[in-house]
Amino acid sequence: MRPFVFFDLGQTLVSEWDFINYFDTKFLELLNGYGARIDTCNYRAVRDSIIRNRGIGHGSVKELVIKVCEAVLPAGYDNAVLKRIDPEVKRGRKELFRFADGAQAVLEELSIKCDLGIIANQSEDIVGLLQSSGFDRYFKVQTISGAVKMKKPDPRIFQLALKEAGRDPHGCIMVGDRLDTDVCPANRLGMKTVRVMDSLFALQEPREDCERPAFTVAKLADVPAVIERITG
Template identity: 30%
Template sequence: MKLDNIEWLFFDVGSTLVSEEKPFLHRLYEIADAVNEPFDAIQNKVTQLYKEKKKGEQVLIQEYGIERPRWRSEDEELFPESYECLERLSKKYKIGVIANQLPGTAARLEKHGVLKFIDIVIASAEEGLEKPDRRIFELALSRASCKPENAVMIGDRVDNDIIPAKKIGMKTVRVKQGMWKYWDALGEEEQADFEVDDLNAVIELFGWKFENN
């Protein structure tokens, strides 16, 4: 599939632009401590649950009946390729964010030094809508004055990013980072137009459009 007539690239945040590994592991350590089990055992259970297309840590929290540990967003870090990816692609495309995030998404992106490359931030906490609700995608496209066929959704989750974006006519790129990389896409509905392992591959996927100008 060619990526002709694309005007906007919309990115997810967690496990797409931002690595959540540190806060995720912190949460697993707190779960292990709360239920008095070895960390490795908890990590293995969570990984297996993700392979079953379940949010593993949340399943364990419910099963054990423990309080949900606070998500430490201050421990999130940009992936090494994120800055270059946004910097380069923003020279050719408009850049947006569509993400399920805690309040203050734009401020965190500013702290990471990449907000200057982003034209629109649509985040669940501020909008009162969450992916995979198609309305959050429609809201982003409306604010961007962009038709679905002229936009690409780039994210790590099949359920939250790929399926709903495809349903409204956007092109899709799955970045297989974070725990949702274990999701085995089945059928056309779950299959992204493109699958890549990191943001360097996203640069390559779109980069030729301006490198050859």
């Protein structure tokens, strides 16, 4: 039976760096408009500390906005900032999300010997990117949190994807960037895990054994060689 490889989307298959830079600029402008008086360096220090210390749960932009507001503004400003930043977030997702460099080559190579799927915490609008790019043709299973109303690290979203794939977890591989929502739950189910470090969440360090990936790669393009090692 062919190996089954599941991918995360955000900061794994989908590059979010342009979106992150756009969001950071707009968010910092808003924060200073509300009296924060911080520069880019200090903002990034606060943002990175929140990410490193697991302050944003499932990783949504909303959670990040709230936590940064709590750190740099007086109490009570978070809802106002959220309302102001929301249109920018939607615009940025629509215009700046794109597949990572080399993503198509990686999927083409892997699809020769492997079946492919997605397990991702994303709103349903990500399906539009998959379809418009033609990348949806590579995936036999697309388990998107916005559609199934479950989010990683809930093991049920992984179990649903495995059921749709008709596979046992021990014959599957999870590729993602986060230790808490990708690596740990997949390891606990018995999947093999590959961590991609081209992500803001490279700041995370393992806190328990389940957060230790079987393999770590610097970038998406390195994944096929690791899958070859895993599958022999």
